[in-house]
Amino acid sequence: MSKTGRRIIFEKESIFESLLDIFEASNTISTEISRYPDTVEDILTLYQDFPTKEEIKRDLDNYKGVELDKLNLFRRFKRAWEIRIILNYITKSKNLIKLFESLSELAEVVLEGSFELREDTLLIALGKLGSKELNINSDLDLCFVVKDNQTKISSINYIQDFIKFLTTHTKEGYLYAVDFRLRPMGQKGELNPTLDFYKNYFENEARFWERLSWTRYRVITGDKELKKEFEHIVNKFLFEKDITEKEAQETLNMKFEIEKNLKYSKDKINIKLASGSMMDAEFITQLYILKEKLREPSMLKAMDILKNTYPFFERLKELYLYLRSLETSLRLKREGSASTLSIMDFGEKTFNETKDVMKEIRSIFLENINKSFVTNLTHII
Known part of the structure; x- marks a missing residue:
């Protein structure tokens, strides 16, 4: 060679x-x-x-x-x-x-190379792109911010075209699947809200689970002055208020509801959303990010920092990386954003090992939710 x-x-x-x-x-x-x-x-x-x-x-x-x-x-x-x-x-x-x-x-x-509307506009990443932890075939969680109503009107056509640019299938394939559910008001929300809209929404309307989601935000590209103003608004939203027990309980209820609605079988496990899944590890990490007022969008880097105060994060990171590695193997094996492990994928040994890993994650999750956020945890499980 x-x-x-x-x-x-x-x-x-x-x-x-x-x-x-x-x-x-x-x-x-x-x-x-x-x-x-x-x-x-x-x-x-x-x-x-x-x-x-x-x-x-x-x-x-x-x-x-x-x-x-x-x-x-x-x-x-x-x-x-x-x-x-x-x-x-x-x-x-x-x-x-x-x-x-x-x-x-x-x-x-x-x-950065394709989004050309820099003036008075921001392109924001949330989710795995926000935390800089994209996997193979991951969707991009994106949202937009504009300076004012005038920019909102003048930018809407360009932003709609940009979304088509990312998602349209051509002879060369497609670029990325894009998810806008994390933007204010979800899929029903405005595509390019103004800075004032975000300020009002974060202060008066945003739910607690959105604070968790926005721990992973990053500005990808756009107007530098607008970026400073927006980051100030988001950081205030994230860290100005302490976490109330009511907020933590309501969000846990929502998470448990997601688990109840999953399809279960003896030979399959959802390693992304089920009990003890990656979602559990991310959820507890985001709670402690807010508790410690830590501005670190990466889940893995946040775990490294948090373990100095909360030693359980060292083990949690190992378990979380096991599931992320398994997710990668699934996506190499199967097309698409696969996150469901079948006993047929890698055999009974890996399947049982994964179940044990997820039980341990769940145990860490519940113990430390109960210790720091929800005193009557047994009441809501």
Whole structure:
């Protein structure tokens, strides 16, 4: 094998062996290659390390010289880099945290490079992009902020077109699935609320679970002065008031209701939403972020900080990473944003181990909710 910079170029005799290894490791990558044979070039040119955000940005500048319209250029660019990042994870590093970071930085480059409405407007990330912990095939939780009503009127058509740009399927595939349910008033809410709207909403209407969700917010791009004003409003919303027991109880009830409505079977587990799932680990982390007035959108980094005061977070992080790693394996195995583990996926041993992990997460969750937030926990379970 010869080496060129950060890349490894495979000699011809190892090409088929490499392809077979990759096909065996990931149905997701195999499907991408069958749909887009030009991606074989990215099989043959593997990066030794995960790319930096600057490297991805520089390559986007190179892509802009390709004779493709904007829709297809960004799709080809995103697909090529997504494959490189995933292949690096499969064949070399197995570094889950770097995988999340690289996929998040790729999404940031795509959003920064394609969202051109900078003046008096902000593009905000929540959820896994907000925490910089995107997984393979994760949706993007996005919302917009505009300075005033005049900007709201003048920007609406552009923002609607931008959403179509992200979600439209073309010959080059699609960019990202986008979820707006975390914006004020959810799917029924305004697409581009003003700064004053957010201020009033956060002060008078937002529910407590929205405070939890907004612990993971990040401004992706937009007007710098508006960003300062907006961050002041959100930080006040997050940290000015203490958590009341009533708020914690109501939000727990909502979470338990989600669990009740899941479809259950003996040979399947929802590792995202069920009892002891990733949602439990994130929920307790977000509660303590608010309690400690910690401005850290990353769940994993927040756990590292919180463990200095609350030692249980060290174990919780290990358990949470187990589920996130399992989620990654499921998404490599199956197309889409799979979060339900079947006993058929990785065998009975992994299935039972996962059940034990989720029982332990649930135990940590309930013990520390009861210790710090809800004194009559048994009354609401």
